[in-house]
Amino acid sequence: MAPSADPHPPSDPVFHDYAAYGLTVRSALPLSQFASRRLPPGAAPQVRVELCDVARCPMSGDPGRGIVRFDETEAVFYSGDLGWFFVTGGESIRFYPLPQADPLRAAALITGTLMATLLHQRGFFVVHASVVECAGGAIAFAGLAGTGKSSMAAACCQAGRLLLADDTAAVDCAGGQPVVMPGAPAFRLDPQSIGALAIPPDRLYDLHSLDPGKLGVRMDHCFLNEPRVLRALYLLDFADDVSIGPVSRQEALVRLIPHVFPTRWMMKDSGAQLARLAEFVRLVPVFRLLRRSDLDRLPLAAAAAQAHAAALPAP
Numbered sequence: 001m002a003p004s005a006d007p008h009p010p011s012d013p014v015f016h017d018y019a020a021y022g023l024t025v026r027s028a029l030p031l032s033q034f035a036s037r038r039l040p041p042g043a044a045p046q047v048r049v050e051l052c053d054v055a056r057c058p059m060s061g062d063p064g065r066g067i068v069r070f071d072e073t074e075a076v077f078y079s080g081d082l083g084w085f086f087v088t089g090g091e092s093i094r095f096y097p098l099p100q101a102d103p104l105r106a107a108a109l110i111t112g113t114l115m116a117t118l119l120h121q122r123g124f125f126v127v128h129a130s131v132v133e134c135a136g137g138a139i140a141f142a143g144l145a146g147t148g149k150s151s152m153a154a155a156c157c158q159a160g161r162l163l164l165a166d167d168t169a170a171v172d173c174a175g176g177q178p179v180v181m182p183g184a185p186a187f188r189l190d191p192q193s194i195g196a197l198a199i200p201p202d203r204l205y206d207l208h209s210l211d212p213g214k215l216g217v218r219m220d221h222c223f224l225n226e227p228r229v230l231r232a233l234y235l236l237d238f239a240d241d242v243s244i245g246p247v248s249r250q251e252a253l254v255r256l257i258p259h260v261f262p263t264r265w266m267m268k269d270s271g272a273q274l275a276r277l278a279e280f281v282r283l284v285p286v287f288r289l290l291r292r293s294d295l296d297r298l299p300l301a302a303a304a305a306q307a308h309a310a311a312l313p314a315p
Contacts, residue, residue, distance in 0.1 A: 020111075021119055021170045022181040022227065023047050029095070029103055032205070033111045033184045033216065035225070047118065048092045049110060057084050057096040070262060075117045082106050087114050090122035104208035111184065116168045116261045124170040124181070125280050126261040129233065131164040131180050132156045135310040138164055138180045138228035141289075142259045143236030148291075148298070151193040152236065154217070155302035158197055162224035163187070171230060171280065177315065178230040178283045185223035188214045196295035232285050232309050239290035242301050244308045252286035253278060285312065 018025040019037035026039065027049035039045060059068065059076065068076040077085040082105060084096040093114050095106060120126050129142040130153035141152045150166050157163050165183030172179045189197075190213055194204065205216040235247060235255055247255065256277060257263050263273050287308070291301035 017045070019225075020115070020182075020184055021124070021165075023122075025049065027110075029107050029110065031107050031111050033107075033186045035185050035220070035223075046091070050092060050094045052094050052096045054083055054096040054098060058086075059084060070117075072121065075121075077109075077114065079109070082109065085109070085114055087117045087121065090118055093118060102208065104206075108208055108211075112167065119168070119170045120261050123172075123174070125173055125178075125276055127169045127171060127233075127256070127280075128167065128259045128261070129169045130166045130187075131169045131183075131230070132161040133164055133224050133228050134161055134306055135231055135312065137231035137315065139231055139305060139309045140169055140180070140233040141236055141305075142233060142256070144258070147236040147238070148193070149236065150187050150189055151197075151295070151298060152234075152289075152302055152305065154187050154189060154193065154197055154199075155298045156306060157219065157222050159299065159302060159306065161306065162222050163219045164224055164228060169230075172227070173276070173279060173283060176283075178280065179227045180230050181227050182223070182225045185218065185220045185225075187217040187219060189217050190214050192295060193298075196298060229315055230284050231312055231315060232287060234287050234289040234305055237288065237290055238293045240292065241290075242292070242297070242304050243290045244304060245288050247286040247288050249278075249281050249286075252281045256281065256286070 015026050015028060016030050017037055017039045018031055018034035020034045023046045024039055025034060025047045026045035028051040029049060062080060063078050065079050068078050073089055075087045082101045083098040086094040093110055116126050127142060129140040130149045131138050131140045132153050141149045143149055153166060164180055166187045168183060170181045188207060199217055203218045207214055207216045260277055289305055
């Protein structure tokens with residue numbers, strides 16, 4: 001895909017180059033969660049993040065916070081604190097900032113929800129999950145808010161695993177195998193998990209995110225910048241002890257709907273996306289991982305997941 005040109009670019013912009021999800025990104029905003037990657041002279045980025053003049057925005061007014069329009073080629077988001085965002089063709093994110101917009105909070109939205117939307121437009125199957133390398137491939141953790149997707153993945157990294165992606169997993173199923181692309185070398189964790197995992201303070205940073213109460217954790221020292229085949233996905237929940245059991249394809253299909261973009265937003269006309277979810281469930285074994293909610297037992301649950309994945313048949 002050739003990147004689309006911004007119709008209203010700022011004068012004399014300063015750009016920052018990054019790599020994320022196997023793509024090169026050139027942004028007018030600093031995106032500190034992504035890995036810096038300078039493009040060769042003359043090389044065109046695959047994704048552009050542009051700052052535009054809000055006075056020339058194609059839309060106006062206050063439609064309320066959230067998704068204004070969503071289809072396979074363009075999605076429009078609005079925040080009364082930040083402004084308008086247009087995600088187009090899997091190639092560009094245009095930001096029309098309001099005067100009071102905090103660029104750090106805008107960057108948090110861009111590297112999260114908006115990047116997930118762009119990846120969907122590019123044909124990736126996008127799961128709200130955290131992924132680490134394991135057993136010659138990768139394993140993913142998904143679950144409802146508060147069940148510890150990032151914490152489980154971070155506990156695996158504390159045990160020697162490498163991070164592939166946190167919060168947004170982009171899976172390429174086009175070749176008949178579910179291949180996870182490397183995302184960003186960082187976690188989003190709450191202070192309780194950070195304390196339980198004894199993460200050093202020098203790896204923490206302020207997210208300025210739309211998800212208050214969490215901090216960023218830099219993981220450059222144990223980040224795998226290579227794709228891996230997804231060997232299993234674990235749906236997390238709480239119980240009195242650690243256990244892992246299979247989930248049928250039919251149940252997995254239902255349970256994963258809230259964790260897949262864009263069906264997790266209950267978008268209309270998502271029949272094609274549900275078909276893609278069915279194909280994903282056919283390719284990826286899904287298991288239920290139950291654990292106690294107390295964080296001091298988190299390493300035991302992480303060890304159980306790694307041992308279980310290592311015993312799975314080779315793909």
